[in-house]
Structures are given as C-alpha cells and as structure tokens.
Amino acid sequence: AQSVTQLDSQVPVFEEAPVELRCNYSSSVSVYLFWYVQYPNQGLQLLLKYLSGSTLVKGINGFEAEFNKSQTSFHLRKPSVHISDTAEYFCAVCGVKAAGNKLTFGGGTRVLVKP
C-alpha cells in the first residue's frame, strides 16, 4: 500500500514569483509518480509524471518536478507563476505492479496567485 502527504494545504504566492509544492510518499514497492492540476469546477488533468529515467521531469505550463528516491519526495516547482496557475494541485503515486494501476492521491495543495 502507498500513502501520499502534501505538506502544505494552501500556498499563497504573488504573480511572477516562484512556487514549490511539496510531496512526500510512502511505499514498500517501486512507484510511478504524478502531479495533477484541478482548475475551479473542473476535473483533474495531468501536469507531469515520473515513470523512469531522468529524475527531473518537465511538464505542461512551465512546471517541473524532481524525484528524490532517498527522501521519497516528488516536489513540484514553477519559477514564475501566473494568475492562471490558481488551482488545486494533487500529487499521486501508483505501484509499478499495482493491479489496475490504481492511483493514491495526496490531500491537495491549493495555490492562490495574487496580483
């Protein structure tokens, strides 16, 4: 079984400032890692994923994340945010051999970008 902890429930940030959203996971098996974004009143969409290879992963809208196996972390970063980045962000993991490739989600981090 896996668990995911997103350390910040809310992150206020000014426009054009950098942002980092923290994600730590626990698992007894190898995992794949994901970040999803949910804009207000919408479903989730994939920002980026780590399956294998380079531990620095680039996603859509200028986001990137770094997989750190020793610290079991997968923090999400963006060097300069826009108002349109206001959303809720979810970190998720999936056991590499999990039946159905089920995702386990963290509790979410709400990002509010201020002008």
Next chain:
Amino acid sequence: NAGVTQTPKFRILKIGQSMTLQCTQDMNHNYMYWYRQDPGMGLKLIYYSVGAGITDKGEVPNGYNVSRSTTEDFPLRLELAAPSQTSVYFCASRSPDRASYEQYFGPGTRLTVT
C-alpha cells in the same frame, strides 16, 4: 473525441433514495475508475474496472455498486443514499498503453444527500 463525460452535473438526493451516476468514454480505454473527492482529503478510489465484465473494489466501496457491460460505460450506483455520500464524484479512464499511465478525468458530479 468528447473524452470522459459524466451525467448529471449536480444532484440532490434525500436520505434513502438511490441513483446512478453515468460515465462514458469514447477513447476505447480499457481501464476505468470512480473516485470521490471530499474537501482536504484528495481523491479516494471507490471502484475500478480493467475491462468489460471485470470490476474490483477500491479504497471506499461501501454503499456503492458498479457494472461494466461495455468498454465505453461505467455507471456507479448508490443504493440507500446517506449524508456521508455527499461529495464530488469523478470518473476517469486510462489507456492500456504501458508507457502512458495517464488517467483522463471527467468534469465530475456534485452530489448532496440531505
């Protein structure tokens, strides 16, 4: 492609009523999932299916039932609705492509049980 569609968008139920949440995908995805989203709790998996005729329980299946008679449709049934089932429900689907693992989500159904 319309992707993953869900109906209805909103619903209010009285305690003890039943209803079916509809989910359809037109991407020919084998894998489909139902989640519920409660404030501050992230998404919890209710049921999932790896293909027509095959379903399995997720983390929070109590009070729900599913069926998967076709690849496209994965309805979620609530019997004897309870206030604890007030939530936002999301359906998702995934390609069997092992290089992808991306789940595609519908827009959600907001359900209130009073």
